[in-house]
Amino acid sequence: MCVEQPSIDELNLLHAGVCQALGDPKRLLILYALNERPRHVSQLAADLDMPQPTASRHLQILRERHLVLAQRDGAAVVYHLAEPRVIEVLDTMRQILRDSLARQTGVVNA
Amino acid sequence: MCVEQPSIDELNLLHAGVCQALGDPKRLLILYALNERPRHVSQLAADLDMPQPTASRHLQILRERHLVLAQRDGAAVVYHLAEPRVIEVLDTMRQILRDSLARQTGVVNA
DNA sequence: CCTATGTATTCATCTATCCGAATACATGAG
């Protein structure tokens, strides 16, 4: 109780922040990779062919936005999705995008 | 036919571009406003209390990402959502966000 | 053509983001 609730504007700001976190190609790859299975940072970096610090920084951003969760595993850290629904949302967006592209090119011979 | 199809990476890039377009508070307000009803640029600017050039620039970005469509109405231009599904997606994201916040604060007395 | 209204664009500036490289920090083993 007595918890400060975010105002409409604050919620809108947080909302934008989450969307912004999704607005990077590498972070999308990370989210889809973690959807397949949780992974160590180094494993993720190797799988996605990016330097470890790069993966770590992107994971930090995703963590701040509550899109992924970290869990210690000895000296390593396992990251996993915080919300499976996010993948559904991303899939929907991607489908909308594909439809949009199809509509564009489709107009040519419509 | 013979239309160049985007590769996986290109699609991922476009996907990120669309998400990035959603990652701005004012653009979220614009999308939600246009979901209520299509509007002229000036009307939108007035309703959302932002300068007309600001609204116009944001609309340009949303147009480039195929999130809104423009339609001339005399000297004015009516903007409307290109995809109602985008609002569903945004609503889902917002709900996920609310759940996440509730989980955070809820842990206090869990 | 000239004017009025509405929209888009340019410019300069400021801020934020992204990255590679280097380095600091944390954990577990010996």
Place this chain on the structure above:
DNA sequence: CTCATGTATTCGGATAGATGAATACATAGG
């Protein structure tokens, strides 16, 4: 404690994004 491994952070520079102010452009009316 020391070392090895794995992760996070800092620094510097390059790039992109957002904004106010000014202005160009487009359309309709007279």
